[in-house]
Amino acid sequence: MSAAKTGQKSGSATPKRPKTSQKAANTKGPKAKASPPTAAVEPPAPKPAPIVLQVDALTKRFGRTTAVDAVSFDVRRGSIFGFVGPNGAGKTTTLGMVTGLLRPDSGRVHVGEADVWAKPVEAKRLIGVLPDRMRLFDLLTGAQLLYYCGVLHGLDRETARTRTADLARSLGLDDALERPVRDYSIGMIKKISLAAALIHSPRLLVLDEPFEAVDPVSTQLASDVLRRYADAGGTVVLSSHNMNFVERMCDEVAVIVGGRVLARGPMDEVRDGLSLEERFVELAGGRQAVEGLEWLTTFSD
Ligand SMILES: Nc1ncnc2c1ncn2[C@@H]1O[C@H](COP(=O)(O)OP(=O)(O)OP(=O)(O)O)[C@@H](O)[C@H]1O
Numbered sequence: 001m002s003a004a005k006t007g008q009k010s011g012s013a014t015p016k017r018p019k020t021s022q023k024a025a026n027t028k029g030p031k032a033k034a035s036p037p038t039a040a041v042e043p044p045a046p047k048p049a050p051i052v053l054q055v056d057a058l059t060k061r062f063g064r065t066t067a068v069d070a071v072s073f074d075v076r077r078g079s080i081f082g083f084v085g086p087n088g089a090g091k092t093t094t095l096g097m098v099t100g101l102l103r104p105d106s107g108r109v110h111v112g113e114a115d116v117w118a119k120p121v122e123a124k125r126l127i128g129v130l131p132d133r134m135r136l137f138d139l140l141t142g143a144q145l146l147y148y149c150g151v152l153h154g155l156d157r158e159t160a161r162t163r164t165a166d167l168a169r170s171l172g173l174d175d176a177l178e179r180p181v182r183d184y185s186i187g188m189i190k191k192i193s194l195a196a197a198l199i200h201s202p203r204l205l206v207l208d209e210p211f212e213a214v215d216p217v218s219t220q221l222a223s224d225v226l227r228r229y230a231d232a233g234g235t236v237v238l239s240s241h242n243m244n245f246v247e248r249m250c251d252e253v254a255v256i257v258g259g260r261v262l263a264r265g266p267m268d269e270v271r272d273g274l275s276l277e278e279r280f281v282e283l284a285g286g287r288q289a290v291e292g293l294e295w296l297t298t299f300s301d
Contacts, residue, residue: 031190049077052204052235058097058107067093069259070107073193075237075252077206080230082250082267083239084276084286090259092132095208098237099129111204125153128197130190132208132239138182142173142192145181148200153200160199167195170225172218186213192221198229205229207238211245223249243277255283 052073060068068090075081085091096102098109100116100123110118114123137145137163143164150160166176171191177186178186181192194210205226213221226236240246246253248266254264262283263270271279 005159006260018052036265042196044237046054046099049079051075053078053081053098054108054110055239056092056108058104058109060093060097060104064256066259068097068104071256071261072183073254073264073271075235077235078230078233080226080238080249081099082236082246082253083256084241084243084246084253084280085239085256089256089284091256092208093204093237093259094256095237097204099131101129101131104237111282120282125205128200128202128205130193130197130205130207130210134175136181136189136193136196139180139182141178141180142168143177145192149196150218151164163199164195165225165229167198170221171195172221187218190214191222193220194225198225201234203235205234205236205238207236209241211240211242243275243280247271248278255280258282 014020016112054075055073057072058068058072059066059070065096071090071094073081083091083094097104097107098116100120101183103117107192109123111123112128114126116123136173137148140148142151146164146167147157150163151157164177165174168177169196171189173191173195177194181189184192188215190210194207197205197207211222214222222244226238238246238250250267252265253267253270254261255270256262263279266278270276274282
């Protein structure tokens with residue numbers, strides 16, 4: 001199967017040639033001369049967007065476990081990149097190394113021109129992160145948390161307040177803003193974390209399972225926010241176990257299994273005629289027969 005390495009957005013195919021108008025084609029008359037056939041001039045292919053995130057051969061071991069094994073991928077400006085894989089495949093470990101939270105054993109990560117591990121401050125200014133197992137300052141209210149995230153990222157107070165209100169409205173959190181974050185549900189924590197990642201309007205958003213436990217209406221709201229952000233030139237990398245969501249949302253995808261990327265490229269190329277879920281199951285080892293669970297059908301009573 002093909003695993004395209006370029007980050008060209010799917011759907012950015014060569015523009016169609018203009019159709020010859022029927023009227024012009026039917027013109028016949030004494031003065032109408034047959035013009036010699038000319039070679040159709042194809043317009044030049046659109047220039048690919050610049051690479052915002054470049055990941056080269058990242059590797060991480062924990063004792064004898066190789067969690068991430070020479071993982072490489074690029075993500076171009078304006079695209080939404082999905083990172084999918086079974087439990088324990090290495091997604092969180094990879095995204096931790098990409099965002100400067102977990103030091104790799106080897107390999108490089110660049111965000112724009114900045115090497116994440118050589119110039120962490122420069123790189124981190126460009127990144128908004130929603131890590132898995134996020135620890136928040138949960139004695140603060142939602143409004144205070146977003147305000148401080150904004151101010152710590154260099155926003156002035158007024159801008160931080162305005163953006164807090166805008167994000168809360170867009171993500172359906174208005175009613176929760178004055179409550180302490182420790183009282184939030186898991187889905188609400190995901191939403192406030194997404195808002196915190198977005199508040200400084202970063203170049204690159206890295207979201208580890210952003211919509212886990214988020215209800216469908218809020219998922220739709222948040223998806224709209226992400227699509228709008230990407231259309232405006234933002235870049236998103238997200239991991240998720242929700243294949244339908246990834247298939248709908250992402251321009252490109254990488255499938256990681258056992259620490260290795262088994263397929264990556266534009267969504268349609270990776271799917272290869274299947275749904276993403278079918279392709280994922282195929283790559284991740286397929287369905288195994290359920291054996292040795294006969295006792296499960298004996299019931300305790
Ligand atoms: N701090 C750690 N110490 C030891 N092993 C770890 C540590 N972090 C991750 N691992 C191991 O590395 C491998 C990859 O874990 P990782 O959390 O990256 O997977 P994942 O793809 O995010 O999984 P999930 O979808 O279940 O969240 C697993 O085998 C995991 O047990």
